[in-house]
Amino acid sequence: MPRRRQAVTIRHVAADAGVSLQTVSRVINKEPNVRPEMMERVQASIAKLGYVPSIAAQRMAGSRSYLIVALNDRERTIAGWRNREGTDWVDQMLLGGMLTCAEHGYRLLVELVDTHNDHIARELLGAIAAIRPDGVILTPPHSDNPHITQLLEAQGISFARIGSVKPGAGFAVAMDDAGAARLATDHLIALGHRRIGFIAGPNEYELSGRRVDGWRAAMAAADLPTDHLLEQGDFGLASGRAATLALLDGPVSPTAIIASSDQMALATLELARERGLEVPADLSIVSFDDTPIVRFVHPSLTAVVQPIADVTAHAISLVIAEQAGQSPSTAPVIVPATMAVRASTGAPGAARPGGGEAQGYAGPPAGAGIVTEVSSDH
Structure with a gap:
């Protein structure tokens, strides 16, 4: 039986690049305050060694989970799937969301939630506890549901409201x-x-x-x-x-x-x-x-x-920027159609x-x- 190749770790990258573990971590997480030459050196070592960051390891090492959860309307989504009417809205959301997450070392998950469910708080809290996401993307009509937005705000979770431009917590991103x-x-x-x-x-x-x-x-x-x-x-x-x-x-x-x-x-x-x-x-x-x-x-x-993909990409970029310690503007982002x-x-x-x-x-x-x-x- 062939021997399994030893996994390349962050320590191997740090040793090869001649930098500290903290510097490698900052480069991987695209954090600010890393000198360009240092970033190039770490990235070159990552490419040479074939290092692939582990989300599980990242979660154990810090407070971030590197997961973003998009909450979509359960009733309408499932009805569209069962009737085989197509899911282009969901497809475009995933297109913009997954590509943007991948650029920053994140993963995107989708959860279906029924806005009209009397147990929505319990359902949502259960999902948050299980996944521990860094941020949440709300799609219509969840974007306008005060029960959901107040719950996320109380939990201290960064979130964006797609399709909503009303004043309130979270980032508002919508088509014009x-x-x-x-x-x-x-x-x-x-x-x-x-x-x-x-x-x-x-x-x-x-x-x-x-x-x-x-x-x-x-x-x-x-x-x-x-x-x-x-x-x-x-x-x-x-x-x-x-x-x-x-x-x-x-x-x-x-x-x-x-x-x-x-x-x-x-x-x-x-x-x-x-x-x-x-x-x-x-x-x-x-x-x-x-x-x-x-x-x-x-x-x-x-x-x-x-422009669903563009709207979702904007929303996720704002959430990730906030998680990285930046202070993006909370003014509504309006994307032309x-x-x-x-x-x-x-x-x-x-x-x-x-x-x-x-x-x-x-x-x-x-x-x-x-x-x-x-x-x-x-």
């Missing part, structure tokens, strides 16, 4: 939801739409109100009314269908609808087909999220592209010469395979 809604509305106004309906998300999500505010602001700036053009859903298909029905059968029939999630936008598209409405000639549709499915339906949906313009938006009532896209369609030429990106940072 109001700007994204203005972006979508302005796009439709530029195409000639004057009756633009909006399907909002549930009130338990702070971002839902910001999106409505952005839509109202864009409509007001163009001197357009919003009466009878606002309905609310819960981000799901059924609620999107009910909201679209209410808009189309209401006193002001819209020529365009903005839905606050891809699922609700897909319900709008399905109902439009059932009504015999041409998209976008009779009804333009804009979605939020830009999950993969909206690119492959016909017509492909114009959508606000949520972009919009992918596709075939579901066009001028209202435009003819369709030759069976092609409606006139006024602002997207790329057919077959170009390129999506027009418009930023909300303007």
Whole structure:
């Protein structure tokens, strides 16, 4: 049986580099106050010896665990998995979170927590005791749950609130939801739409109100009314269908609808087909999220592209910086959104010469395979 190779330890690195154990530890943990030449020497020894830091050893040596926990909504996440509807939001969160953690020698774990659980404090405290994370990332709607934020604050745990810009403990990092809604509305106004309906998300999500505010602001700036053009859903298909029905059968029939999630936008598209409405000639549709499915339906949906990976990366960077003894600003970090313009938006009532896209369609030429990106940072 071959002999197992002796593990390289921090002591081997320190001896090879000719520095103290404390210096090697500072370099590994990316702590400040290490001279560049000393850092290069330690890093060269780490590379030569093939040293891999052990989180378990790091935890035993100090107070940090080098683990970040992201708390995601249990009910919605599991429902999406079971219905095989895709988990692009979670995927993008993991993309931004894991890559950022890896840059700093951290690991990212995901825990599912039910906001509506009466035992949420006990459940959360149990997870914290078992994992002992250095920080917590809260995703909507947990970002706005005072029971969770107060519990973390009382425990002295660094945390960031994704999707929340309200004053309070922790770091607030969010997409520019109001700007994204203005972006979508302005796009439709530029195409000639004057009756633009909006399907909002549930009130338990702070971002839902910001999106409505952005839509109202864009409509007001163009001197357009919003009466009878606002309905609310819960981000799901059924609620999107009910909201679209209410808009189309209401006193002001819209020529365009903005839905606050891809699922609700897909319900709008399905109902439009059932009504015999041409998209976008009779009804333009804009979605939020830009999950993969909206690119492959016909017509492909114009959508606000949520910068979830970037938002998560910002959130984790702030938590890690605080753990490293830095004092990052607690001012809310707002990340601009972009919009992918596709075939579901066009001028209202435009003819369709030759069976092609409606006139006024602002997207790329057919077959170009390129999506027009418009930023909300303007």
